[in-house]
Amino acid sequence: MLSMSDITKIFRTELVETHALRGFNLEVAEGDFVSISGPSGSGKTTFLNIAGLLETFESGTYEMDGQDVSKLNDRERSHLRNEKIGFIFQSFNLIPDLNLFDNVDVPLRYRGFNGKERKKRIDNALELVGLSTRMKHLPSQLSGGQQQRVAIARALAGEPRFLLADEPTGNLDSEMAGQVLDLITDINRSGTTILMVTHEHDLASRAQRQVHIVDGRVTDVTTAVKPEN
Amino acid sequence: MRYDLKLALLSIRRNPVLSVLIIAAIGLGIGVFMILLTAYHLLERNPLPQKSEQVYRVLVDAWDLNGEPSQGVWRSGEPPYMMTYIDAMNLMTSDVPTYHAAMFQSVMYLQPADPHPSIKRPFRVTARVTFSGFFPMFDTPFVYGGGWASASDEGPDPVVVISSETNDRLFGGADSIGNSIDLNGTLFTIVGVMDRWRPTPLFYNFMTLGLGVSPPADVFIPFHFFERMQLGNNGADMGWKRWDPGFENWLQSESTWLQFWAQLDSNEQKAQYLDFLDSYATEQKKVGRFQRPLNNRVYDVMTWIKAVTYPLNGPALVFLILGILYLFVCIINLVGMLLGKFLGRMHEVSVRRALGAPRSAIFRQHLFEVALLGLLGGLLGLGISQLVLTIIRARFDLLETLFSLDGYLLGVALGVSLLAGLVAGLLPAWRACSAAPAIYLSTE
Numbered sequence: 050m051l052s053m054s055d056i057t058k059i060f061r062t063e064l065v066e067t068h069a070l071r072g073f074n075l076e077v078a079e080g081d082f083v084s085i086s087g088p089s090g091s092g093k094t095t096f097l098n099i100a101g102l103l104e105t106f107e108s109g110t111y112e113m114d115g116q117d118v119s120k121l122n123d124r125e126r127s128h129l130r131n132e133k134i135g136f137i138f139q140s141f142n143l144i145p146d147l148n149l150f151d152n153v154d155v156p157l158r159y160r161g162f163n164g165k166e167r168k169k170r171i172d173n174a175l176e177l178v179g180l181s182t183r184m185k186h187l188p189s190q191l192s193g194g195q196q197q198r199v200a201i202a203r204a205l206a207g208e209p210r211f212l213l214a215d216e217p218t219g220n221l222d223s224e225m226a227g228q229v230l231d232l233i234t235d236i237n238r239s240g241t242t243i244l245m246v247t248h249e250h251d252l253a254s255r256a257q258r259q260v261h262i263v264d265g266r267v268t269d270v271t272t273a274v275k276p277e278n
Numbered sequence: 279m280r281y282d283l284k285l286a287l288l289s290i291r292r293n294p295v296l297s298v299l300i301i302a303a304i305g306l307g308i309g310v311f312m313i314l315l316t317a318y319h320l321l322e323r324n325p326l327p328q329k330s331e332q333v334y335r336v337l338v339d340a341w342d343l344n345g346e347p348s349q350g351v352w353r354s355g356e357p358p359y360m361m362t363y364i365d366a367m368n369l370m371t372s373d374v375p376t377y378h379a380a381m382f383q384s385v386m387y388l389q390p391a392d393p394h395p396s397i398k399r400p401f402r403v404t405a406r407v408t409f410s411g412f413f414p415m416f417d418t419p420f421v422y423g424g425g426w427a428s429a430s431d432e433g434p435d436p437v438v439v440i441s442s443e444t445n446d447r448l449f450g451g452a453d454s455i456g457n458s459i460d461l462n463g464t465l466f467t468i469v470g471v472m473d474r475w476r477p478t479p480l481f482y483n484f485m486t487l488g489l490g491v492s493p494p495a496d497v498f499i500p501f502h503f504f505e506r507m508q509l510g511n512n513g514a515d516m517g518w519k520r521w522d523p524g525f526e527n528w529l530q531s532e533s534t535w536l537q538f539w540a541q542l543d544s545n546e547q548k549a550q551y552l553d554f555l556d557s558y559a560t561e562q563k564k565v566g567r568f569q570r571p572l573n574n575r576v577y578d579v580m581t582w583i584k585a586v587t588y589p590l591n592g593p594a595l596v597f598l599i600l601g602i603l604y605l606f607v608c609i610i611n612l613v614g615m616l617l618g619k620f621l622g623r624m625h626e627v628s629v630r631r632a633l634g635a636p637r638s639a640i641f642r643q644h645l646f647e648v649a650l651l652g653l654l655g656g657l658l659g660l661g662i663s664q665l666v667l668t669i670i671r672a673r674f675d676l677l678e679t680l681f682s683l684d685g686y687l688l689g690v691a692l693g694v695s696l697l698a699g700l701v702a703g704l705l706p707a708w709r710a711c712s713a714a715p716a717i718y719l720s721t722e
Contacts, residue, residue, distance in 0.1 A: 098716040103632060124636045131634020138719060142629045146292055156633040158281055203633070 050242065051077040051100065051211065056109035058095050058265070069095040070106070070265040077244065079210075082237040084256035085246045092265040093246040094215060100244060101134050101213045102126045114210075131159050135204030135241075137233075139216035141196040143188040143203075149175060150184040153203045160207055174202035178232065194225030201232060205241075212236060214245040218252060230255060279646075286647035293619060297651065300615050304655020307608030308695045309662030314601035316667060316687060322583075325477035326416065329541070330579035333415060334548070335482075336378075336538040338365050338555055339573035340562070342518045357573050359586065360514065360534035368558060370409065374551045375540035377411035380501060382536050383483065384509040388497065390448055391458035391465055403444065403496035404512070405461070407504045413439070415541045416482065419473035421445070423455040426469050426500060434500035438466035444496045445471045459497075462507055466499060481583050482539055483513070511535050532567075540576070548576065605698060612702035620644055620710040628715035637711040644707035645700060652699020656692045663691070 058070040069092045077083055085093050098104040099111065102118060111118050113133065118126065135156075136142075143152050153174055157167040175181040178198035180191075188196050197217060204212055214233060218226035234255060237243045245256060253259045254273070261269040290297040324330050339357035361369075366380035384407050387400040412418070413425030422445075426437040438459060445454055458465045480494055503509070508525050517533030542548040555574035562568040577585060620627075627640055 094716075098719075101632065103716040103719070104714070124638065127631070127634050127636035127639075130632070136632050142625070142632075142719060144626050144629060146288060155630060155635075159630075159634040159636075159639060207634075 050079045050114050051075075051244075052110075052112045053096075053100070054110045056099065056106050056111060058092070058099060058104065058106045068265055070099070072266060073109070073262075074267060075260065077242060080237070080240055080242055081258060082234070082243045082256045083245070083258045083260055084253035085244065085260045085262060086248055086250070086253045087262035088248070091262045093248075093262055095265075096262065097213050097215050097244065097246050100211075101136060102130045127159070131156055131207065133210045135207065135209035135212045137197070137200050137204050137212065137214040137217045139219040141188070141193075141200045141220070143196055143199055145188055148185050148187055149180060149191075149199050149202075152188065152199060153184075153206050156203065156207045170206045170208075171202075174206040175199075177205065178202045192225070193221050194228055197221060197225070197229050198232065201229070201236070205236065210242060212241050212243045214243065216247055217245065218247075218249070226252075282643050282646040283650070285643055286650045289619075289623070289647055290651070293622070296615060296619050300612060300619070300651050301655045301658055303608050303612050303615065304652055304695055304698060305658030305662055307605040307698065308656050308659025308691055309666070311601040311605045311694065312659060312663035312687065312691050313666050314597045315690065316663065318595065318598045319687060320478060323478055324580055325479060325481050325583075326579050328417060332376075332543050333539060333541050333579050334576035335359075335579075335582040336361070336369065336540050336555070337575045337577070338369075338559060338568075339570050340365055340532060340534065340568055341570060342532075343569040345518045355573075356585075357575060358516065358534045360516065361536045361538045362517075362532055362534050363529045363536060365558075365562075366536045366538050369538060369540075369555075372551070372554050374542075374547060374554050375411075376543050376547070377415035378538070378540035379409040379411040379415060380536045380538045381406055381408035381412060381482065382504075383407070383495065383512045384504070385512045386461045386497065386499075386509070388444075389460040391460050394448070397448070400460070403461075405509070406495035406498045407501050407509060408498060409501050411541070412498070412539075413470070415539060416477070419475055421471045421473045422453045423468070423470035425498075431500050431502065434502040434506075436464060436466045436503075437469045437500065439470035439472055439498040440468055441472050441494075441496050442474050461497065461499065462509075464503070464507065466497075472498075479583055481579050482537055505529070542576070552576065605694070609698050609702045612698070613705055616648060616703055616706035617709065620706040624710065624713055624718045627710050627713070628718035631715035632719060640711035641707050644710050645703055648699040648703025648707065649696055650699075652695045652697075652703075653692065655699065656695025659695060660688065660691050 053073055053075045056070050056073040057068070058073075060067040060069055073092070073096060075083075075096075085096060087093050095104065099106050102121075106119070113129065116129075118129065121129065144155065147155070150171055153171045154167055157170055162170070171184070172181060175184055178201055180195060180198055180202065183191070183195075188199065191199065197220075201217075212233070217233065218229050221229060230252060233243060233245070243256075245252070247253050257273050259269075259271040259273070260267055261271075326333060337357040337359060338361065340362055341358055361380070370378065370380060372378070384405045386403055386405045388403045389400040390397055406412070409431050410426050410428045418425070421442055423439075425439060426435065429435075430437050438461065440448075440454070440459070442451075445451060448454065448459065449457065454468050454471060457468050459468065460466075475494065477494060483494075513535065515533055515535040517531060519532040521527045521531035521533065540551065542551050552574065555576075556572050559568045559572050559574055630640060631637075
């Protein structure tokens with residue numbers, strides 16, 4: 050369902066070219082939980098941005114559900130991103146002056162759902178992360194763990210096929226990180242494909258497949274035995 | 279649309295100081311622009327909208343063969359803009375126009391006929407010396423009474439129409455019909471008190487456009503008192519032929535100094551009147567006058583205003599251009615402020631992009647915000663211009679209908695402010711929507 054083949058990404062300035070990804074290959078099947086780890090500057094976030102259609106690439110092919118995404122225009126990429134992809138960021142990236150309800154509402158607005166449908170999805174998503182009673186609160190009134198749960202609710206409200214998580218527990222203490230990771234694991238068990246970038250070995254080990262990147266190339270892939278549900 | 283409005287209001291609330299500065303920049307630009315546009319608009323105003331196409335300035339070419347009437351605004355090939363006494367009196371014999379009137383402005387000294395509690399000495403007034411046709415032709419409004427009857431022209435009867443301001447001064451605004459006033463030693467009976475009237479521009483005069491700053495005249499008296507009282511002309515007086523000194527010689531001279539207006543209600547009437555003018559000119563040629571080819575004209579009110587106000591349009595246009603330039607400077611400042619405002623929230627834009635917002639949605643959201651800011655700025659600008667115009671009106675005692683923002687100007691103000699906002703917002707909105715979201719998401 051997600052196939053990257055020989056992807057190359059170069060960042061250019063007037064003085065220097067940086068090869069973020071060099072012949073990057075990855076196949077992700079429906080329902081996979083893949084962790085991507087590697088040292089700083091290895092290309093983890095670049096991979097995630099390309100996977101999430103936030104970045105273009107120089108060469109190679111990237112197919113999502115059999116569709117070559119390199120040929121899509123901005124509107125089509127945005128539509129695909131909105132419909133099929135959910136993002137979880139390290140710094141939560143909630144909009145500070147929107148309350149929880151309105152934050153979760155953002156992707157649904159661009160999806161074109163009517164008010165009733167949006168409300169139903171927002172209620173369900175916030176219920177799932179245990180914050181349905183706080184939907185009128187602003188992000189600043191929540192703890193870091195709660196904010197990340199809101200971000201997860203926002204990512205899930207559109208019922209995406211893929212959840213892309215960039216260091217989702219990087220800003221959380223260990224207890225909250227555990228809760229968030231449990232939530233992500235549960236989401237994967239319910240069928241959502243998860244690609245998680247992390248540099249923490251413990252987190253990476255939760256995934257069924259651990260992909261290690263160095264200098265923009267996949268250097269190692271470890272597949273764990275799928276845990277029993 | 280409602281979502282865009284919600285986001286725009288949220289953005290304004292998020293950054294109130296910058297938002298107020300942006301609104302103020304638009305407001306100032308629009309305010310200054312609207313004040314100058316109002317002044318310019320005044321020169322293009324129709325002072326007689328209900329019948330400006332039926333009322334005509336009458337011109338006959340009594341000038342000599344070689345010279346040209348150098349009347350300041352005179353344009354080559356046109357007859358003189360004023361008329362000799364001989365011609366005006368002859369044209370007054372025509373029965374073609376519905377109404378017609380020769381006229382000029384004089385200065386007289388007014389004294390209450392009866393003892394007055396505060397006015398002890400005669401005071402100077404402006405007098406319009408004219409015919410009875412003046413009032414119905416120009417639809418002059420009256421508080422009390424009306425114009426004099428045409429029979430009073432011939433007597434002439436000592437009747438007078440006074441302005442409401444003169445009536446306020448002499449009679450405290452009470453109905454003064456039937457009372458008398460002393461003008462230059464002659465008692466005149468008041469037959470009409472004009473309502474506050476400010477034809478703007480003061481079209482029937484020559485060059486004295488008035489712009490509604492003062493009443494057109496303090497008193498109006500029948501024309502033929504002019505000969506009896508040997509009143510002087512308080513206006514332009516131009517001719518091509520010398521005359522011997524003396525009042526009678528002046529009357530018989532080729533000096534042009536009278537304004538002449540006629541109401542012609544149909545094209546047939548107009549054609550008939552032009553025939554009459556040509557016949558008159560042909561007759562005058564036979565007695566040695568009107569040496570130039572036939573060149574008689576009638577100009578309706580708006581054509582006349584354009585003819586005599588075009589020298590004023592230049593400076594007015596300069597002011598209008600200055601207003602536009604000022605607005606342009608405001609727009610340039612606005613671009614900077616909007617860039618600061620929009621680029622300051624690239625993180626939010628990137629989050630929205632990541633969550634599926636296409637560039638077009640982000641662009642629309644930002645343009646909606648600048649349109650809202652533009653409209654708010656426009657409303658502020660209207661407030662500023664309204665305040666300044668109110669001060670000007672109060673300072674110069676202008677009618678409220680003058681120097682004010684009519685529906686056209688309100689529409690222009692809101693349209694220009696919306697356009698200014700959108701023009702200023704195009705680049706910032708484009709920058710906001712075209713930035714790569716990944717940069718802002720990863721650096722946050």
